[in-house]
Amino acid sequence: MNTRSDMRKNKRNKHFILNTLIGIVFILILVVGGNILFGGSDTAEDEQGSAPNEGGSNGDDEDVEITENEDADQNESGNSGEGSNSEQEENDNEQSGNNDENNSDSENDGQEDNDSQQEEQDENGVNSDQIGEPIGTSQTGEHTSSYEEGSVDWNEKVKAIQMATGVGEGMTLWRLESGGGPQQSVGKVSPEGVQDWMYVVDLQWVDQQGWKVTNVDRQNR
Numbered sequence: 736m737n738t739r740s741d742m743r744k745n746k747r748n749k750h751f752i753l754n755t756l757i758g759i760v761f762i763l764i765l766v767v768g769g770n771i772l773f774g775g776s777d778t779a780e781d782e783q784g785s786a787p788n789e790g791g792s793n794g795d796d797e798d799v800e801i802t803e804n805e806d807a808d809q810n811e812s813g814n815s816g817e818g819s820n821s822e823q824e825e826n827d828n829e830q831s832g833n834n835d836e837n838n839s840d841s842e843n844d845g846q847e848d849n850d851s852q853q854e855e856q857d858e859n860g861v862n863s864d865q866i867g868e869p870i871g872t873s874q875t876g877e878h879t880s881s882y883e884e885g886s887v888d889w890n891e892k893v894k895a896i897q898m899a900t901g902v903g904e905g906m907t908l909w910r911l912e913s914g915g916g917p918q919q920s921v922g923k924v925s926p927e928g929v930q931d932w933m934y935v936v937d938l939q940w941v942d943q944q945g946w947k948v949t950n951v952d953r954q955n956r
Contacts, residue, residue, distance in 0.1 A: 861934075861951045865899040872945030880917055880940065891946050892938055896922045899948040900934045909933055909956075920946075931956055 872891055881888035892911060897903070905927035914921040918940035925933040937950040 861953075862899055862901050865895075866948045866951060869941045869944035869947040870895045870898060872943070874945075878918065878940055878942065880913070880920060882911060882913070882920075892920055892922060895938055895946040895948055896924055896934075896936045899936060899951050900924065902926045902934070907933075914938065925956070 870891065874887060874891070879888070883889055889911070893908070897906065900906075902924055903926070907925045907927065907929070909923040909925065911920065911922045913919065914937055920938040920940075922936045922938065923933050924936065932953060932955050935952045935954055936948055938946050939949050941947055
């Protein structure tokens with residue numbers, strides 16, 4: 736009897752221990768399985784959460800790149816504008832330099848013309864290039880020398896004298912008379928304000944061409 740009881744007791748103990756172990760194993764399985772399930776879900780959520788962040792980071796990077804590109808474009812535009820301004824200033828300076836050169840050339844030309852005119856005048860102030868050349872005339876037909884002040888022929892004689900001597904309209908006309916022939920005249924004039932000397936001018940008529948000065952002599956009065 737005792738042996739059977741002991742055997743039954745031992746058997747029950749074994750069954751209890753076995754069931755306990757099975758229960759522990761089952762609990763472990765549940766715990767591990769739960770951790771795997773819930774841990775996996777959290778990991779997925781973390782990955783999904785990190786994905787937008789990564790996307791946002793990429794977006795920020797793109798914004799930074801776009802901003803940098805825009806800044807670079809603006810800098811290039813600014814540099815281009817500065818380059819254009821520099822080119823414009825250089826063109827303006829070149830234009831100004833050309834204008835100065837042209838003005839200088841014009842002044843030099845004017846000075847040369849004045850020098851030429853002065854060279855054409857001899858020491859007595861006479862325009863030698865006006866001697867021996869008819870001055871032209873508005874008279875037609877047969878010419879008759881006139882000594883009537885204000886007549887066409889008179890005025891053309893005075894004009895020839897002025898051109899040869901260089902005196903102005905304010906000159907003093909001492910005499911205008913015949914020079915020894917019907918087509919010859921002599922004029923005696925002084926520049927304005929001059930009383931102590933005069934020009935003696937010989938004139939010769941040329942048909943259809945007008946009066947010409949043949950000689951100019953400066954004399955004391």
